[in-house]
Amino acid sequence: MEKTQEQNDIPNRAPVMENKKRVENKRASRQRKHNGLLVVFEGLDGAGKSTQVERLKKHLKDAGYSVVVTSWNSSKYISRATKRAKRAQLLTPNAFSALHATDFFYRLENIIAPSLAAGKIVIADRYAYTAVARGRARGIDTDWVNNVYSLAIEPDIAFLCDVPVDIALERVTKKNGNPPKYYEAGMDVSGEADPIDSFKDFQTSVAQEYAGLVEKGKLIPVEMDRTEDEIFDDILNAIEPLLDSPLSGTETFPPQVQEDSQSAWFAQKVKIDSKAGAFISRLPEHNLPGKLIVIEGAHRAGVTHQVNVLYDWLQVRGVDVVKSGFGSTWITTEITNRAARDNALSPRTNILLTASEISYILEVEVLPALERGATVILNRYLLTTFIEGLLRGIDRDWLMETLAGLGIRPDLTIYLDVPFETLQSRVDLSSVWGGDSQHAGLDIGFTRDVETSFEFYQRRALDLYRDFAESNGIPTLDSSRPPEENYAPIANFTADTIGFDPAEIKVDKELQEVLELYHAHNGYFEHAQKVREFAVRIYDASADIHGLGSRPRRLLEYAALLHDVGHSEGARHEERSYRIIMDHNFSHLSNREKRLIALISLYHNGPAQELNEERQANLRAEEQLAVRRLAGILRLADALDASNKQVVTRIRVVREAGAMILDINAVGTAKAERKSVLAKRDLFERYFNLPVLVDRNRAERIIRRGKNTSIDLFS
Known part of the structure; x- marks a missing residue:
């Protein structure tokens, strides 16, 4: 009409x-x-x-x-x-x-x-x-x-x-x-x-x-x-x-999942889009004093291990370093976990969800660190996201503009390459839609056979990684060889980017020894680092009570890193952690300090682990009290990551009305963490004579109500 x-x-x-x-x-x-x-x-x-x-x-x-x-x-x-x-x-x-x-x-x-x-x-x-x-x-x-x-x-x-x-x-x-x-x-x-x-x-x-x-x-x-x-x-x-009247604009929207009959279309789409060359150069430079280092690679290419090793290598050389990655923030864990059961998110929606997380991490973690001059290491970044989008048939130009508009250009990108056969030998595809199978590209719908889909998907992913690495001048290392053979090349690339000569930098031998012991027992890296962060926050907030100086603070950090090294031994892991620490031959820690670290790690598991005569022999009364207090701090810090999923991202420690309030920053309920704090506050309260309370997003609520606008949410 x-x-x-x-x-x-x-x-x-x-x-x-x-x-x-x-x-x-x-x-x-x-x-x-x-x-x-x-x-x-x-x-x-x-x-x-x-x-x-x-x-x-x-x-x-x-x-x-x-x-x-x-x-x-x-x-x-x-x-x-x-x-x-x-x-x-x-x-x-x-x-x-x-x-x-x-x-x-x-x-x-x-x-x-x-x-x-x-x-x-x-x-x-x-x-x-x-x-x-x-x-x-x-x-x-x-x-x-x-x-x-x-x-x-x-x-x-x-x-x-x-x-x-x-x-x-x-x-x-x-x-x-x-x-x-x-x-x-x-x-x-x-x-x-x-x-x-x-x-x-x-x-x-x-x-x-x-x-x-x-x-x-x-x-x-x-x-x-x-x-x-x-x-x-x-x-x-x-x-x-x-x-x-005749309507317009209602053409069929791109389907969420490609049917088996469309596999030829899918393969052709990947072939066309893989011709895209420059990508890194499309990202804007950040022009900040810090350096952004990215390690890219396919699933099971050893990226996480190399990121952790590089992080430790920089730590022991006194570099202000921050490590981050994608896939574990509240954005992806809460939404993806709810949607995964129904396979509900289309490729485009998944890309936008990843873009949300990238934006969040960049704005909250990466840019502030770069502004203060720190080195930031990212466990994969936009290149991996770009390749995952191309593999799912998303338009290259739309995808590139969407990602480039949110990201910044890394100062260094390293690609870990691996032959498909090596990749295949490292995965377990027995659990469909879980574990390694989530990297099989089953959502694309090429085939419902997980092994066939995994090979189809990962071979094309590797081709795209190699093409982009070559087109963008990205240093490439062979990840099929023993991991330690890549330590030095990655360290040298990083040192050149930051601008220092490793031979001229003094190494913190103490910390290096602790980290080597930690890695030797396959510890929970993310958990240990988060517990270390929380323990230091609580230590500093209660300094007026414990009156301890910088050296006990350092020993607490070591105990936080090593408190779970006995976990691989099963039950009573604290006893095993104690024995592992005591049996280790430290070159840069005294036997007395080693013993204190071991006792803090042991005693953090609760009042039941009382110091017996043998363990407290030759410890002065003030040292015994210090062990108990530091163990109480470690016990609280450990409780703040009870789920071992880093649900609590930050804490503010507030002293108010005769109590210590742990104000946790978490978008989820953090129910397990809050419950654990209440169950494990006993040791701290006993030896500090200070009640412990836990709250969630308290600072944000105070600001929102206009009661105090001077609070630093990230202090």
Whole structure:
């Protein structure tokens, strides 16, 4: 049905369709001609969108149409984690944008596109325009936002519920019963302490971005300072002509999983995309005093081991070094664990989820470390993500722009190459969808046979790694040879990048010996390092009570690294750890210090491990007390990683009201860790005479309530 000029002028006030027969005729006509209809509502928080969405939904359903409503940040698997992260104020600007893009594409692929293909009317309470307006207001790169959402289906009609910022603020405050929420007010980017002022500034910027979209003809403005009936009449009059007109933009969206019959298409796609050469050079330089070192490689190529060895090598040479990686933050663990059971995330959604995590780690860990001049080692980075996307048939240009827009260029990238046959000998594919099988590319759907899929997927991954390593001038090492043969080359590449001569750097022989003993017994590296970090925090916060100096602090660090070396021996591991430490011949620690470290490691497992006469022989009374106190600290630090999954990312230790509060930073509930702290605080409380309490995200709540804006969340 061709629209007249009068119908195209918005708003217009044509009568609302009421004749039932006319509705039925329109419905029948629509079903014969059209796939579906996508109606979008945009606007500031508090603009009144949701009210009009519900009215339109009811009206169309009453008229006999099949209607689906989808809201911003409402996907089954992603929204819950996003909302919890927002409550805890953990989302950085880029991570915020990438995570909302993940949610959007999940809904686009699983709700919007299928519903349109089925001939339904989809009403979207916010759409890609929200990402554009908010992203630009947050300072997110415009090209990145445009690229990510370039695959969104074009709406058939999109309304901007236009309302002044002051009225929006009034409505939001009335609805919440409190000032605007942290992200609602844009406090993550405004730098303002007052949520009211921040809301006005941020939402004004968002409104300006919306105005630009109106000027480009993307949005139709609807004045919202009228009665609900007047507003709804205008909206309905604008939509009515579309119910019988040919629709556009509802082509079938790319499928989530390629069927077996499409394997030839998949192979051709990989062949085409593998021609892409330069990638590293597309990333922007960071121009910060620190250095970013990345080790890349396929699954089971030995990347994690080399990262850990390099981290230790730099530590003992006094280099300020930070180690990080992807796949273990709250972003991936919470969302992926929930979605994995249903194989629910498509390749594109998975890439955006990974991009969210990359953004988060870069903004929270990597960039601050580089700014202070530290060396950062990453266990894989954008190249691995890029290759995984290509293997799943994602458009190369879209993928490159999406990743390059969030990342920074490493100062050094090293690739560990390995023949497929060696890779194959290192994996166990017995558990489908678990362990090594998750790297078999089963989600692609080439075949459901795990071994065939693994070979198909990994051979092509290795080809792509080698192609990109050659095209980008990345140093390549043979990871099929013994790991120790690659230690020196990696160290030399790193030293050249940082700019020091290893021969001229004094090595901390003490720490080196401790780390060598630790690695000799296959300890839990991430757990030990996290326990060490927490133990030092608690030690420093209780210094006025224990009165110990720098040397006991160092011994506590060693005990934290070695407290679990006996775990491989099974039950009563603390006894085995004690014996391993005592039997080791340290060249740079005295026998007395070795004994103290062993006793701290032993005694941390609880009051039941009382020092017997033999063990406390020749220990002065003050040394016995120091052992008990340091063991109490280690016991608490160990409890803070009870799940051995680094759920607790940071702690703040607060002395308040005669108690010590461990304020843990974790987006999840950290239930196991909190329960463990309460169970293991006994030793600390006994020898410090100080009650221990545990809280989660306490500092964030204090800031959010405006009680104290001077708290350093990362202190």
